[in-house]
Amino acid sequence: ACGGCGRCCRAQRITLSPYEIARLARATGATTRDILERHTDEGGTVLRFGEDGACTFLRDGACSVHEGRPLACRLYPLGRIVRGEREFVVELEPRARSAGAYGQVGTVDDWVDVQGARPFIETARRYHELLTKMAEVLSTLEDGRAALEATLAAPEHARSDWLDVDAVVSDACRSQGSAEPAFGDTDARVEIHLHQLERWVATFE
Numbered sequence: 001a002c003g004g005c006g007r008c009c010r011a012q013r014i015t016l017s018p019y020e021i022a023r024l025a026r027a028t029g030a031t032t033r034d035i036l037e038r039h040t041d042e043g044g045t046v047l048r049f050g051e052d053g054a055c056t057f058l059r060d061g062a063c064s065v066h067e068g069r070p071l072a073c074r075l076y077p078l079g080r081i082v083r084g085e086r087e088f089v090v091e092l093e094p095r096a097r098s099a100g101a102y103g104q105v106g107t108v109d110d111w112v113d114v115q116g117a118r119p120f121i122e123t124a125r126r127y128h129e130l131l132t133k134m135a136e137v138l139s140t141l142e143d144g145r146a147a148l149e150a151t152l153a154a155p156e157h158a159r160s161d162w163l164d165v166d167a168v169v170s171d172a173c174r175s176q177g178s179a180e181p182a183f184g185d186t187d188a189r190v191e192i193h194l195h196q197l198e199r200w201v202a203t204f205e
Contacts, residue, residue, distance in 0.1 A: 003099025006061035008076055010054050010095075014047040016040060018193055019123040020070045022165045022186050024057075027068025032166045044163040071120035077102060078111060080121070082128060119187070126194060134201045165193045172196050 016024075018032075024039065025032045036044040039056045047070065048056040057065045063073070071080070077100070081088040089108050094100060112118055169189045173180040181188035 001101040001103075003101065004062060005097075005099035006054075006058055007095040007098050008100070009058045009063065009073075010049070010052075012047075012049065012055070012072075014070055014072045015045055016047055016070060017124055017127050018163055018165050019120065019127070019186075019190050021163060022190055022193075023068040023120075024065055024070070025068075025166070026184055026186055027065040032164050036163055071117055071124060074115040074117040074120060075111070078108065123190060130194065130197055130201065137201060162197070165189055168193050168196050 021032050021035050021040070021044070024030075025035045028035070030038075039048050040046060041048050050056065055063075057063060057069075063069055075089075077092045077094060079090045079092045081090060094102055112121070166189070169180060169192045172192050172195075181192070
C-alpha cells in the first residue's frame, strides 16, 4: 500500500518500451516525440531522473502520470526478470524510510491486476519476441551486427522506427492511405507500430 512519500520515485533506472512511451504520452497529452525528447535518456530507452535523483514526472512528492506510469512502477515492490523464455517475479527491497506498507496478503496475479500491469506485460513480451527474432536473423547474416548498428545510427531511424510510435503510425497510415487510429487509442497504434517493426525485421531475412 503506497504511503505517498515519493521515495521509491528517486534514484532508479527504469527502462522503457515503445508501449510505455506511448502510455506516458497519452497520460500527459503529449506526443511520443515530446516524451522522448523531454523525459528520457540513453537514446529514449530509459526514464529520466534529475540531478536531485527525482523522476522527471515526480511533482510535489506524487506521480503526475500515475495513469500512464511504466511497468516497473506498477509492479513495485515486485520486479520482473526475463531470461530467454522464462519469467521470474522477485520481491524487491523497500526503499529506505519508505512510508509504504509491505505485507504478504494476496497473490502476484492479484497485484498485477490491481495495478493494471497486464497489458504492459503482454506488450513487453511481444516487443521482446521481436527483438529476439531480429537478433536471430542478424546473427545469420555476414556483418549482421554492423548492418544493424549502421541502420540504427541513421539520424532519424532509431527514434522513428523503434521508439516514436506516433511518427511510425502517421507514416504507415499515410503511405497505405488508411485512417490513423485516434490519438488516445494506444492499443491500436501500438499494433501498427509492432507490425511496421516486423516488416522492417523481415527486410533482413
